[in-house]
Amino acid sequence: MSDHKNSAVTEAAAIRLENVEKTYAARGDNGAVTALHSVDLAVPEGNILGVIGKSGAGKSTLIRLVNGLERPTTGRVIVHGTDIAALSERDLRDQRRSIGMIFQHFNLLSRRTAFNNVALPLEIAGLSKAEIRKRVLPLLDLVGLADKADRYPAELSGGQKQRVGIARALATNPRVLLSDEATSALDPETTAQILALLKKVNAELNLTVLLITHEMSVIKAVADRVAVIDGGRIVEDGETYDVFTHPRHATTRRFVSELTGTALPDHLLARIGPIPAPDKRALIQLTFKGEGANQPWLSILTRKLDMDLGIIQAKVDHIAGKPFGTLVVSAAAGRDQLVALQREAATLGLETEVLGYA
Structure with missing residues (x-):
């Protein structure tokens, strides 16, 4: 296992998880469940880090901790120097404006056009119509949907819906972008296009991206670094090329062999x-x-x-x-x-x- 507390990475990290554990209380006949165990993880500023694991490995819990939808049982979740778990609900709402989120199933409002879906977080923030228009139109252009501003979700393809989702996630000028299985509902060609777009916004906007996936091909396509999660533990992490070419943990080797044909x-x-x-x-x-x-x-x-x-x-x-x-x-x-x-x-x-x- 690699050293999760590498100081060079940690000091420049946009996101840090420090000795994080998340346990869900017992419900009914089910006992308490620990979803994450002693997780240490750092996402360097401006990098794309992919977290890969099978279903139930703890990926979704991890990303929900970063955006404050869950709070750790123990440990700290730090985004650009702010301990997310220590914030009040009001301060957390403000903090989330610096954290964009894109989802597997797009989460678009069916009665809003592409323009108005992207505008929603800006309306909530209280911007004027002129300010919203000035922000939304360039974003639709950035994601290749300048000609689809007045279309409703039902009139868009899956890839176009996800592009709207990405534009919406970028509306508040976030410094961090979280992607939760954002391509798993898409066909391979559309997936490649969306991943290329994520790479583009990462480079052009200097966004730090934390990407959750169960597909090693997604990691291969866009991630600078990769962390492998198994049973709620980070079992291996490092630069993507190093992890692919020298997989040490059995779980990593299985993921790599499935993709490389070994x-x-x-x-x-x-x-x-x-x-x-x-x-x-x-x-x-x-x-x-x-x-x-x-x-x-x-x-x-x-x-x-x-x-x-x-x-x-x-x-x-x-x-x-x-x-x-x-x-x-x-x-x-x-x-x-x-x-x-x-x-x-x-x-x-x-x-x-x-x-x-x-």
Whole structure:
């Protein structure tokens, strides 16, 4: 697990959770439930941090703590130097103007046009019609909906509704944007467009974004940093490329393998065992990064070692804009051959892992 109290990150953090625990009281026959355990997490100023976990892992509780919809049982939730849990209800309402929120199901008012949905938080804040118009029209232009200002939600596609939701979240000039599964109700093409828009507003407005998701592809597309949550605990966090290329926790490895294609097919997994045998071959995963992702590693290793290597699976991808690839090969299971392969791979800058024998 990485160090969640890295001082360089924490000092420049827009959002900090310090030793946060959240327990829900017993209800009826159900006992008390602890949704978050000793969570330490920092979101650097101007970064996009993605929090990923399965359903029930504690993601939604975490984001509700940041916007003050829930208060921690213990610990502190600090947004730009303000302890959210210590605020009165009145001060919390004021604080929320600096925290934008976008939702999975858009939460638009059906009887309001796109313009008036975006205008709603400004009306609540007491701005004049002229001030509202001056703010809303550029936001609709920013999210690509300048020509849809007078359309109602029923007349908009899912992606367009989410763009309205993003514009509304930006209406009060927030410094922090919270995204709660904002793309999970959208098709892949629309998801890509919305993620590109989030990246754009992050860069152009210098917004800090905390993004909750259960999809590693979302993390890969936009996040500078990632935190993996499992059972209410942050089990791993760090820069996206580092976490993808060196996943340490079992939960992280499962998420990464689902996306990078490093998970072996079921028919092969059923035949793999941990013990070598004369009639079995070793399955070795080679990991290569950076410019090395473009090299013909199978040919290079076969030639250098004079070894028969079979290709089982291969994939090259880009994580946080940098190449990253995996290659699974089969080789003779003799100890000397495996040692020679691992030594030569290390010399070439490749990482190796023996997955088993089949």
